[in-house]
Structures are given as structure tokens and as C-alpha cells.
Amino acid sequence: MAAVPELSNEMDYYSNSENDLFFEANSPKQMKHCFQDPDLISQEDDGIQLQVSHRFYNKKFRQVVSIIVTMEKLRNMLVPDSLTFQDGNLRSLFSFIFEEEPIIWVDDNFECDAPPRWLNCRLQDIEQKSLVLSDACQLYALHLTGESLNRQVVFCMSYVQGEETDDKIPVALGLKDKNMYLSCVMKDGKPTLQLEVVDPKSYPKRKMEERFVFNKTAVKEHFEFESAQFPNWYISTSQAEQMPLFLGNTRGNQDITDFSMEILSP
Numbered sequence: 001m002a003a004v005p006e007l008s009n010e011m012d013y014y015s016n017s018e019n020d021l022f023f024e025a026n027s028p029k030q031m032k033h034c035f036q037d038p039d040l041i042s043q044e045d046d047g048i049q050l051q052v053s054h055r056f057y058n059k060k061f062r063q064v065v066s067i068i069v070t071m072e073k074l075r076n077m078l079v080p081d082s083l084t085f086q087d088g089n090l091r092s093l094f095s096f097i098f099e100e101e102p103i104i105w106v107d108d109n110f111e112c113d114a115p116p117r118w119l120n121c122r123l124q125d126i127e128q129k130s131l132v133l134s135d136a137c138q139l140y141a142l143h144l145t146g147e148s149l150n151r152q153v154v155f156c157m158s159y160v161q162g163e164e165t166d167d168k169i170p171v172a173l174g175l176k177d178k179n180m181y182l183s184c185v186m187k188d189g190k191p192t193l194q195l196e197v198v199d200p201k202s203y204p205k206r207k208m209e210e211r212f213v214f215n216k217t218a219v220k221e222h223f224e225f226e227s228a229q230f231p232n233w234y235i236s237t238s239q240a241e242q243m244p245l246f247l248g249n250t251r252g253n254q255d256i257t258d259f260s261m262e263i264l265s266p
Contacts (some may be wrong), residue, residue: 116158116206120176120264123155125237125256126222131245137180137195139245141237154264158204160213162228168215170228172208179203182235183211184227184247191230193247222258224251235259 124130129141130152144151154176162170174181175195181203183196196212213228214235225235227247234257236248248255 116160116172116204118156118158118204120266121155121157122152122262122264123259124262126258126260127237127239127256129237129241133175139182139195140242141245142242156204158208160204160208161206162213162215168217168226170213171216171225172204172212173214173225174198174204181212182214183209184229184233185211191227191233191247191249193235193245219258221260223261224257225259 122130125141128143130144130149131139131141132144132151133153134140139153156174156176158172158174160170160172164170172181179198179200180195181198183194185192185194210229214225215228217224217226227233227235230247233247233249234251236246236250236255236257237243238246239254239256248257251257
């Protein structure tokens with residue numbers, strides 16, 4: 001960034017012949033500027049005279065800095081209770097100097113580098129079956145009591161990018177303190193739920209691959225988790241005891257797709 005010249009006590013100024021812009025800070029006689037605000041035109045305060053010029057419209061950073069420095073010095077030289085030149089006038093000047101530009105996203109694949117929001121939680125189906133991780137790295141649903149409740153897996157639920165609507169929120173379900181996420185893939189011609197091992201240096205992230213994304217939907221006091229990769233396929237449990245968690249497409253029938261969620265402290 002170019003350095004702004006240091007203003008001396010004897011004569012502080014910045015001059016640009018191209019735009020005929022001249023500022024004199026300690027004993028200002030005249031200022032030519034490019035804004036048009038009748039409230040800023042005064043000829044009564046200590047001989048300071050502001051004139052409007054319609055010729056200057058070249059907004060360079062160095063000139064902007066000079067304007068700011070000069071305006072601050074002018075303001076400090078005026079009588080404190082003067083109403084002719086105050087902070088509101090500076091704001092009107094800044095709004096003229098700086099142009100508002102719209103932000104246009106050119107790359108649809110833009111990925112935000114900020115970490116996603118997340119929470120720790122436990123899930124139970126509406127039959128109060130808990131989810132447990134087996135030695136074969138597969139999740140099973142079974143009833144737990146007493147000390148066995150500690151076997152429940154804790155999910156790290158991340159809020160990720162996706163087609164969010166009023167009733168659907170895209171999330172990813174990872175196992176807390178493990179490098180595994182629930183994902184949906186096609187196996188033997190059928191959408192299948194699995195636990196996938198991931199690189200902890202890369203996950204979680206806001207833009208997760210679609211196989212990791214589930215659309216969380218509230219159903220009264222419970223929740224459903226629909227696969228973003230395979231619409232109308234849901235995380236499901238069986239009515240039977242100690243059966244694997246799976247991806248099913250039958251809602252409200254024999255398979256269970258409704259879950260309660262217990263939010264845990266971080």
C-alpha cells in the first residue's frame with residue numbers, strides 16, 4: 001500500500017494538478033471538492049470557505065485519505081458547539097466518495113473456509129432404541145438400561161451447505177471423537193447407509209459431499225433424516241431388537257424413521 005505523505009506543522013497539503021485539488025490544513029483558505037450538500041457550504045466560520053466544483057470526480061485512495069485528514073482538521077478548528085460542520089456531514093461526504101458495488105458470485109463451487117456450526121447429540125428411535133457402535137464399525141439399534149446407556153454413540157451433527165428450506169435443514173452426522181460419518185452409497189443397485197472413514201484434517205467442512213448430507217425435518221417433536229443423495233430414502237431402524245441402522249424408503253410402516261434428539265453440552 002502506498003504511504004501517505006506526513007503532514008508538517010508549517011504547511012500540510014496535498015496537491016494534484018490533474019484534478020486541481022488542493023488542501024491546506026493549518027490555514028485553509030479554500031477547498032475545491034466534488035460533493036454537493038448545501039449544509040456543508042459556510043462562509044462564516046473563521047474565514048473558512050467551502051466551494052462546490054463539479055469537475056472533480058476521480059476517486060483515488062490517496063485523495064480520499066487527504067480528504068479525511070483535512071476534514072478532521074477543519075472540524076477540530078471550529079467552535080465546539082457549531083452546528084454547521086459535524087460528524088453527520090462527514091458521513092454524507094464518505095457516502096459520496098465511496099461507491100457501493102454489488103457482490104457477484106461467479107463460481108458456484110465457492111466453498112466457505114469457516115468451520116460449520118455443530119452440536120453434540122444422541123438419537124433414539126420412537127421405540128426408545130438407542131444406537132450402539134459394534135466392533136465391525138456398524139451402528140445397531142437396541143434398548144439400553146442402567147449403566148449400559150453409556151454405550152450410546154454421540155453424534156457430532158454439523159450444519160452444512162445444501163438445499164435448505166423452511167422445514168428441511170441439511171446436516172452431516174459424524175461420530176464424536178471418531179473419523180467416521182454416516183454416508184449414503186449405491187450397493188448392489190440399492191441405496192445403502194454406511195459408516196465412512198474420513199481424513200480428520202479435511203472434515204468436517206461446510207460443503208460436504210452429497211453422500212454425507214441428510215435433510216433433517218421436524219415431525220412434531222421428532223425428526224427424520226432424509227438422504228440428500230437419494231431423495232425419499234431415510235435413516236431407519238427395524239422394529240426388531242439389535243438390528244443394523246439402515247436406509248429405507250417406507251415411512252410410517254414397519255420401519256421406523258422418526259427419532260428423538262438429546263442435545264449434549266460440548
